[in-house]
Amino acid sequence: MAYDKSDHIQLHELRFRPYLETTEIQERVTQLGQELRQRLYGKKPTYLVMLKGAFMFAADLMRATRLHGEVCFVRTSSYEGTESGGTVRMHLAPEPDLVKDRDVVLIEDIVDSGLTMQAFLPELEKLGPSSVTLVTLLHKPEAQQVPVKIDLVGFTIPPKFVVGYGLDYDGLGRQLPAIYQLDEAY
Ligand code: IMP
Numbered sequence: 214m215a216y217d218k219s220d221h222i223q224l225h226e227l228r229f230r231p232y233l234e235t236t237e238i239q240e241r242v243t244q245l246g247q248e249l250r251q252r253l254y255g256k257k258p259t260y261l262v263m264l265k266g267a268f269m270f271a272a273d274l275m276r277a278t279r280l281h282g283e284v285c286f287v288r289t290s291s292y293e294g295t296e297s298g299g300t301v302r303m304h305l306a307p308e309p310d311l312v313k314d315r316d317v318v319l320i321e322d323i324v325d326s327g328l329t330m331q332a333f334l335p336e337l338e339k340l341g342p343s344s345v346t347l348v349t350l351l352h353k354p355e356a357q358q359v360p361v362k363i364d365l366v367g368f369t370i371p372p373k374f375v376v377g378y379g380l381d382y383d384g385l386g387r388q389l390p391a392i393y394q395l396d397e398a399y
Contacts, residue, residue, distance in 0.1 A: 222393055224385040229376055229393035233368060238350075238378055238392065241367045242270065245348060246277020248365060249318060252346065257282050259315040261307055261337075263329075264288040265387065266322030269379035270350045270367075274320060282318070285311040291329055301332035312340040322379050323351040325372075327361040334361075351375065351392075373397075 220231050257280070262271040264286050275284070288305035317337065324330060330347065337345060348365040356372035376382045377389035386393070 221396060222386075222389070224376060224382045227382060228396045229382075229386075230396045231391060232370075232375060232394035233378075233392040235390045238367075238390075239273070242273045242350075243277050245365055245367060246274055246279070249274070249278045249346070249348065250280055253278070253280055253316055253318070256280070256316045258318045258346075259283050259285055259311045259342075261285045261287060261312070261317050261319045263319070263321045263333075264305065266379050266381070267320045267350070269387070270322055271320040274348065278318075283311055283315075287333070289329055289333060291326075301329050303333075303336070307337065307340065309340050312337065312342050314341060314343050316344045317342045317346070319345055319347045321347065321349040323353065323375070324349045324361055324363060325353050325356050327357045327359040330361040330363075331359045350378070351380075 222229050260271060260275050260282050262268060262284065265288065285307050286305060287307050289301050289303050291301045319337070321330070346364045347362065349363055350367040352363060352366045352369050353372045354369060374382070374395040375392050376386035377392040379387050380392070381387045
C-alpha cells in the first residue's frame with residue numbers, strides 16, 4: 214500500500230480517496246451502540262459477526278453497547294474484485310446453540326446488492342433465534358437488487374466501492390482506521 218501527498222491511497226492497481234474520517238465513524242458507532250443498548254437492555258444478545266469485513270466494526274460496536282453477550286462468527290463470500298459475484302457461499306456457519314432462543318445482533322459491514330443477506334437470513338431463521346436485529350455500518354440503497362429488512366444503518370452511501378475499517382479490495386485495506394472511496398479519475 215502506498216500513501217501520496219493528497220491522502221489518496223493505492224491498493225493493487227486502484228486509487229482511493231478519503232471518504233469517512235475515523236472520528237465520524239467512531240461517533241456514529243457510539244450512537245448505534247447506544248441505540249442497541251436501549252433496544253436490548255436486560256438481554257444477553259449473541260453478536261453474530263459477518264467475516265471478514267465486519268470484524269472491526271463489530272469490535273467497536275459491541276463495546277459501545279455495554280451489554281453482556283456472546284460472540285459468534287460467520288463467513289460467506291460473494292465478491293470478486295469490486296463486483297458482487299451473485300452466488301453466495303457459506304464458509305463458516307453459525308454455532309446453532311448460540312442462535313437458538315437467543316436475541317441475535319447480526320453485524321454486517323455493508324449491504325450492497327443485498328444478495329448475501331437474502332441468502333443468509335433464512336438460514337439464520339432456521340436455527341430458531343428469539344429475535345434478529347440486523348445492523349450494518351454501510352448501506353448502498355442504489356445498488357440493492359433485493360429487499361432486505363435492515364434495523365440499523367451507520368451510513369447510507371452512493372453505489373461506489375469503498376475500503377477501510379474492515380472492508381477490503383482484493384485482500385488489502387482492512388487495517389485502515391478510516392473509509393476510502395474508489396477514485397475513478399485514475
Ligand atoms: P452484497 O451481497 O452485495 O450485499 O454484499 C455483501 C458483501 O460484499 C459485504 O459484506 C462486503 O464484504 C462485500 N462488499 C460489498 N460492497 C463492498 C464495498 O464497497 N467494498 C468492500 N466490500 C464490499
